[in-house]
Amino acid sequence: MKQIQGSFLTGYVTILIEGNNPELFLQHCVDHEILVWDIKKASHTSCKGKIKLQDLSEVEALLNDDIYTITVTHEKGLPLIVKKLIGRKELLFSIGICLLLVLYLSNIIWDIKINGVPKDIEKKITKQLNSYGIHTGALGFSIDSPSSIQQRLLHDIPELLWVGIEKKGTTFQIEVVEKTIVKKKEVKGPSNLIATKKGVVSYIYISKGMPKVKVNDYVEPGDVLVSGNISEDKEDPILVEAEGEIIARTWYEVSVTVPLEAEFQELTGEKDKKLYIELGDLQVPFWGFGSSEFEHVQADINRTPIHFFKWELPINIVESINHEKTYRKEKRSKDDAIEIGIEQAKNELLLRLDKNATIISEKVLQESTGNGKVKLTLYLTVEENIVKSVPINQGD
Template sequence: MKKSWNEKWFGHVTVIIKGRLIEPFLNQAVREGIEIWDVKRINEQKIECAIMLRDVKALKPLLKKTECRVHFKDRYGLPFVLQRLMSRSGIVIGILLAFAIIFILSNMVWAININGADPKVEQEIQSILKKKHIHVGSLEFLLPSLNSIETELSSQLNKVTWVGVSKHGTTYRIDVVQKELPKKEKETGPRDLVATKEGTIQRVYVEKGQSMVEPDQVVQKGDTLVSGTIGKTEDPGFVSAKGKVIAETWYHSTTEVPLDTSYQTYTGSTYTKHQLTLFGWDAPLWGLKSKPFDKYKKEVNRKKLHFLFWDLPISYKKTEYREYDKTSRPLTETEALTIGKTDAKNHLLAGLPEGSKVINEKVRTKRIKDGKLMLTIFFTVHEDIAEPRSFLPKERKKEIEKKNEEEEESQ
């Protein structure tokens, strides 16, 4: 017979069969499905062969029938290896402990590198990470995801404009871009300050240049507010005009507010599942409920497990369920009006220069359509309407000379 393909896994033995009826023994064994191979005749009443370990018990009745005896010569395969190992329990325990230690060390955070932060910000980052249990020695698969860490750091660090978190092996790398102090303004050439839009002048603050407008004066877009030309008309000087010109401007906005709104509120109840994933199959460790709440949002955090430099086909999966209630809230027309005015005002100010103020608001039209309050609102705003516009001194001198000549001719 041919050698069995699984003999190494299930084990086989080499035996010596002795007796007068060797051939009947072999024929009967084949008829009963006993796998025998590598048959070698030693003499007329003795043969050597290999038999699967699972078929050894089936030999006993055959040996009685054929008046043969068996002698076990060698043993091969995984069952015998395990048997020998179990007889040496100290070695087995040592090997298992070694693998366990290597596995833990392979999934442990060995270093956290913070780049681009000054000592004070670095200390703040370390404090935040410590509260999230992220430190040297923590197990990587129990930590939050990289996106969660980035979000947590970005929300708590006021002196930072950008935070990036990455992982390289057992090392976490945190790159930080801090907010820079305002740079000194570069020296610019001669320029005027002109109006960006129509408005009525309220206040003028001039640091450099000469004011060309007065309070309550109506200006159009492009009018000169602060001139970069100073001194006498016969011998003018030129500077880079600087200042603020606050004017009253006007806007209208349309907005709509649903009269029946629904929103979600978290109850504070959470449920966490811990699982091991092997080749796409999830094995539960803790938390067996399939649907812990009627209404919930879940967040899945999956971490690969490592052994030395290799990624294992096993990952740790943590699923967190957060219960919420869905509530419907009807609004009265007065409540919807207040919300609409506030939203429209905030939206308007978001697109205006810093320091702009709404000094008056008036609802022009309001109507209810399809369950929504439709509003048209008129706003009066005080804002800085000045923006710089460069000019060439030579051309400005020509304009002044031409103006002087025209004044002389008219006299």
């Protein structure tokens, strides 16, 4: 019956009705919309049945003392259990302490597993984690979020290429990929070195092969700079794998736009912290009350789930850190904007070139001012290695 579903949560009692024709009293209860179930005949003059705890006073009000008597024989349900527990404060206190202790122990880091690296790197990671306060026995609420820890490890340990962190219950699983030096695929067999860009040769260093250009020679992409044929005898060539560097002056045209008024965001170093217990959409603060005093803030929010043994509860400890932020506007002169634009253009170009490339000169080709901005077109001269190894095909 749907009517008796959840009766344990609201509580129910078993009553014994004694008197002549007790069934008539039960019918009287039903007529007053009092739910009675599991009715049993106890004797000729008595019946048993179950009613909701909340209906007991109404049933007693229907009694006629000269005809029927009611005795409560059993009581069951959550309200009755709670009532008994409240009466036993020592037991209730002990249960509360046990639950808090279990929650505390369930949110302590008991193990840290680091996979994917040799022992020496593992020791470095362990030492770095200790400096962050992450170690066996640390409370999970007191540590940074996994993404923040990943970024700090990558910054502090140059040998790491990638870090993945996952918190599984009371265990920290850390997967690590170590950086490896990937060597360029070498061309096997006889080969020439050719130019990849147009430029003027400024430096030549050859360890193998026959040079085909001299300093100050102008070259185009595809020109042979160093030949793998080191024999002058065309009929009986001696072929090797050409090796060396040809540094040449190359040229690039770069355009940049620089505003004459710049706006900067700066963190003052001041911050405040708030802690919440989050349950669904409900957030209950327990540290740091009231609104932030800062006019502008940059908020960092970290959520740490609460665990009960291996299960993750739908409760989070939320840490909200508000960093005070200020805005500053700065007007630039035209000369300052040009200087900034030149540096910006150089940095953008170097990001596209080999790490050993250097910019040796710059020249402003075009300059215009409008709408609060300076637009520049620059001509940059670069010194860089322009060789590329290609195999010598039959007939070369």
